[in-house]
Amino acid sequence: MKNQILKIIFLTITLLIVNSCSLLKTALYDQYTYENVTSLKVESLHLMSSANSPFSDFKNEVDKLKIDLEKLSEYEKNKSNNEITYEMINLIKNADKNLLGGFLKRWEDKNKLSESFIEESKYQVQEAFDLLIKYELNKDKDSISNYIKQN
Amino acid sequence: MDFETNYDKLLASLTSLILNEISFENQKLKAELKKEIEFILNNLKAKLKKWTVLLSTKKIDLDEFKWLINSQKDLVFIHSLYQVGLTKNKIGRIKRDIMHRIFYDLSKFKY
Numbered sequence: 038m039k040n041q042i043l044k045i046i047f048l049t050i051t052l053l054i055v056n057s058c059s060l061l062k063t064a065l066y067d068q069y070t071y072e073n074v075t076s077l078k079v080e081s082l083h084l085m086s087s088a089n090s091p092f093s094d095f096k097n098e099v100d101k102l103k104i105d106l107e108k109l110s111e112y113e114k115n116k117s118n119n120e121i122t123y124e125m126i127n128l129i130k131n132a133d134k135n136l137l138g139g140f141l142k143r144w145e146d147k148n149k150l151s152e153s154f155i156e157e158s159k160y161q162v163q164e165a166f167d168l169l170i171k172y173e174l175n176k177d178k179d180s181i182s183n184y185i186k187q188n
Numbered sequence: 189m190d191f192e193t194n195y196d197k198l199l200a201s202l203t204s205l206i207l208n209e210i211s212f213e214n215q216k217l218k219a220e221l222k223k224e225i226e227f228i229l230n231n232l233k234a235k236l237k238k239w240t241v242l243l244s245t246k247k248i249d250l251d252e253f254k255w256l257i258n259s260q261k262d263l264v265f266i267h268s269l270y271q272v273g274l275t276k277n278k279i280g281r282i283k284r285d286i287m288h289r290i291f292y293d294l295s296k297f298k299y
Contacts, residue, residue, distance in 0.1 A: 135259035153247035
C-alpha cells in the first residue's frame with residue numbers, strides 16, 4: 038500500500054514537471070536555419086557595401102535578398118515554440134525598422150548612400166545577425182526523448 | 189566639457205530617471221534593472237561618440253545620425269529577445285535534468 042502511494046506521488050510529480058516543461062519548450066537547433074542565417078548575413082553585408090552606387094544597378098540582388106529573407110521567415114514561423122527566432126528575423130527584415138530591411142528601403146528611397154553611413158549601418162546589421170546565429174547555436178541539439186534515452 | 193564627461197552625466201541622470209519612474213518593491217530586481225540599463229547605455233556610448241564625430245565632420249547628416257540611433261534601439265530589442273531566449277533555454281534544461289532524475293529514481297525504485 039505504502040509503495041503504491043509513493044508510486045502515485047512520483048508519477049504526479051513527473052507529470053507536473055513534464056507539463057511545466059512544455060511551457061518552456063523552445064525549438065531545437067536547426068542546421069538548415071544556422072546555414073541559411075550565416076549565408077544571409079554574408080550576402081546582406083556584401084550587398085550593403087554596394088549602397089554607394091545607384092539602387093537601380095542592384096535592384097535584382099536586393100529583390101533576391103528580400104525573397105530569401107521572406108523564405109527564412111516563413112520557415113521559422115511554421116516551427117513550433119520558435120517565437121523568439123521568428124521575432125528576431127522579422128525585426129531584421131522589417132522595412133519600417135532600422136536594420137537590414139530599413140537600410141534597403143532607405144537605399145531605394147535615396148538612390149545612393151554615404152560611405153560612412155553604410156559602414157556604421159553594416160556594424161548594426163552584423164550585430165543583429167550575430168545575435169540570431171548565437172541564439173540558434175544555443176538551442177538544444179536533441180529532443181527530450183533522445184535526452185532521456187541517452188541518459 | 190568633453191564628450192566623456194557629458195555622456196557620463198547623461199548616463200547617470202537617465203539611469204536614475206528610469207529607475208525613479210518605475211516603482212519597485214523588490215530591491216534585487218531594481219539592482220538588476222540598473223545593471224541592465226547601464227549595460228545598454230555604456231554599449232551605446234562608444235557608438236554615440238563615433239556617430240557624433242561623423243556628424244560634426246559632416247560625414248553623415250542629421251537624418252542618418254537619427255537613423256543610426258534608432259537602429260541601436262532595434263538592436264537593444266533584439267538583444268533583449270536573445271536574453272529571454274537564453275533564460276528560457278536554461279530553465280528548460282534545469283527542468284529536464286530534474287525530470288531525468290525522477291525517471292531514473294522511478295526506474296531504480298523497488299515497488
